[in-house]
Amino acid sequence: AQSVTQPDIHITVSEGASLELRCNYSYGATPYLFWYVQSPGQGLQLLLKYFSGDTLVQGIKGFEAEFKRSQSSFNLRKPSVHWSDAAEYFCASRNTGFQKLVFGTGTRLLVSP
Amino acid sequence: DGGITQSPKYLFRKEGQNVTLSCEQNLNHDAMYWYRQDPGQGLRLIYYSQIVNDFQKGDIAEGYSVSREKKESFPLTVTSAQKNPTAFYLCASSRDSSNSPLHFGNGTRLTVT
Numbered sequence: 001a002q003s004v005t006q007p008d009i010h011i012t013v014s015e016g017a018s019l020e021l022r023c024n025y026s027y028g029a030t031p032y033l034f035w036y037v038q039s040p041g042q043g044l045q046l047l048l049k050y051f052s053g054d055t056l057v058q059g060i061k062g063f064e065a066e067f068k069r070s071q072s073s074f075n076l077r078k079p080s081v082h083w084s085d086a087a088e089y090f091c092a093s094r095n096t097g098f099q100k101l102v103f104g105t106g107t108r109l110l111v112s113p
Numbered sequence: 114d115g116g117i118t119q120s121p122k123y124l125f126r127k128e129g130q131n132v133t134l135s136c137e138q139n140l141n142h143d144a145m146y147w148y149r150q151d152p153g154q155g156l157r158l159i160y161y162s163q164i165v166n167d168f169q170k171g172d173i174a175e176g177y178s179v180s181r182e183k184k185e186s187f188p189l190t191v192t193s194a195q196k197n198p199t200a201f202y203l204c205a206s207s208r209d210s211s212n213s214p215l216h217f218g219n220g221t222r223l224t225v226t
Contacts, residue, residue, distance in 0.1 A: 009153070032212045043117075043203055043217035044156075051212050090155065094212070100171070101146075101215055105155040 002027050004093050006104035013081045014112050021076040021107050023091030031093040033074045034101070035065055038088045047089075050074060061085070086111045115140045117218035119204050124223045126198075134189045134221045136204035142216070143209055145187035149173060150201040150220075159202075162187055191223060198225045 005024045013019050025031055032051050036044040048059025055067040065076045074091060091104040117138045126132045138145065144163050148156040158171030162181040176195025181187055187206075191198045201222050205215040 034214055036217075041220070041222070043119075043219045044205075044215075045217070046214045049214050100158060100161070103148075103156040105153060 002031070002093065002095055002100075002102050004091050004102050004104040006089075006091055006107050008107045009105070010108045010110065012110040012112055015083050016080050019076075019078045019081045019085070019109070021089050021091075021109070023074045023076065023104060024072050025074065025091075025093045026072065027093065027095060031095055033065075033067060034092045034094075035059065035063070035074075035076045036090045036092060037061075038090065038106075040087075044090060047076070081109075081111055083111045083113070085109060117204055117206055117216055119202075119218035119221050122219065122221060124221055126223070126225050128225055129193045130225075131190055131192050132198075132223065132225075134191070134202055134204075134223070136187045136189065136218060138185050138187075138204075138206045138216075138218075140206055140208075140216060141184070142206035143184070144207045144213075145181065146205040146207075146215065147171075147177070147179065147187070147189045148203045148205065150203055156203065159189065191225075198223060 003026045034049045035047040038044045047063050050057050050067045058064050088106045088108045090106045092101050094101045120135045146161040147159040157173050160179040162168035178190045203220045204218045207213040207215045
């Protein structure tokens, strides 16, 4: 069955430092991949998406993610974290031809001053 | 502005009562979804609908019911058969069922005592 793994439950980063959140998916072909962000008590907001083509995709709020087929990974990165980036981040994948979007369990980002 | 409206934001019910969560979208999206979110478990799909008058069970449909009588509306009923209904419920929609990202509402937090 399709699955998405986010191995880090919590990550703490100092403000201004770089960030990388890990995501691994399990699927034979190239899935559609997404990163969402959720502030407490709110819905999810799309940060970026990958369908095909260039493996480095740019998103909103200065985030980017790189698709690596050989590692089945789609890690999210940001060069310099701001305090407002503290939130929960979800990686998700969707197979071609299906409607189900499968989510990872999320990574909570804490930003220290 | 187009978007998804979930109401109410907070809902309290006594055990044994059915409760209906509202979800309305004005994005003209064909597909709509209900997810349940519990701490540490990510988002789990309850039901989804690709078109009006049609819907499919997701991964955790037991104890829930839905209807899709109008394109813009997809209400979720949490029945008394749901063993652990206290959770955060998220409604989403997408343009079609292939590679379109999901757009989320701001959620309803249901507490059953």
